[in-house]
Amino acid sequence: MSKINQPTNQKRLTNVAVVRLKKAGKRFEIACYPNKVTQWRNKIETDIDEVLQTQKVFSNVSKGEFAKMADLKKAFDMDDEPEICKLILSKGELQVSEKERAAQLDGMFRDIATVVADKCVHPVTKRPYPVTMIEKSMRAMHFSIKPTKNAKQQALEVIKQLKETETLEIQRAHMKLRITVPGNEGKRVRESIRKLALQVDEDTFDDDLEMTILVDPGSYREVSDLVSVQTRGKGQVDMISLKEVQEGEETL
Structure with a gap:
């Protein structure tokens, strides 16, 4: 054969x-x-x-x-x-088939909303939003999913659009930092740190400068670099909490 x-x-x-x-x-x-x-x-x-x-x-x-x-x-x-x-x-x-594509988009839609809910709070109450409320707001502003981008990238775009369209009162949850700087170096960086802070919870200076501040997560590296460079490595920045939120979820 x-x-x-x-x-x-x-x-x-x-x-x-x-x-x-x-x-x-x-x-x-x-x-x-x-x-x-x-x-x-x-x-x-x-x-x-x-x-x-x-x-x-x-x-x-x-x-x-x-x-x-x-x-x-x-x-x-x-x-x-x-x-x-x-x-x-x-x-x-x-x-992919239409059925598979729809399932993938639904899954990504949920993933994006979950990331937004995890990163954000109501600007006044500081409470996080439930994922279902984020999903509802995304639909209300007709957010278009981009399959080639990951959920985190698109979550940042959702946050931006929610603010711009005023669909939902929202802001990134603040990060709480404790800063310790010895001696004269503390005097040198004190005002610069205050300018980067959204809120100063503690600011004392005896022998060392000790500050507890809230910052936008995007400003963390700037604060860390400022303290490191200005104090020639003598200062220390510790993260107390990744996000400051109040207990309970925000409701309509």
Whole structure:
């Protein structure tokens, strides 16, 4: 019986998730393991071999047809297929069914709302919002999910839009810091620290400067660098709490 050989420019794969990128008038696809694409994009999975079924670029995964090298060079200005695979993995569109896509978007919507609820409070009561209230506000302002961005990145955009549209009274929960600076160095940095603080709970100076302040989480590095540089490493910044909140959840 004669043997039927599969063409060398073809490789059929099963149980595969396809990521597609159209570039220079051509379609390029890579074959990935199910559920691994999102994990790679969210930096949960870092081993590319756990994501790609093969480090080859296809013109059509379902037919097992490899992309032509000339097309790759024209579209990507290189012929390094592993690197091209990473580009497609990063920028391409994951091909899923409508049912799968809806489930993924619902899951990401919930994840984004959870991050926002964890990071934010009502600006007056300082109480956190329940996730369901964040979800309701996201729907009210018609927030559009971007599948290629992770939940944390999009949560920051949600916070920004909630403030701009005044859909919900919200602010980032403040971080509480204790700062200790010895001797004359304390006099040098005292006013600079106060300018960065949203609130000063304690400010005493005997032999050493001791301050307890609330800052926006985004200002932590600036405070830490200021104390380190201005005191030549003699000052100390300790985080008392990552977020200052009142007990209980905010209600409508």
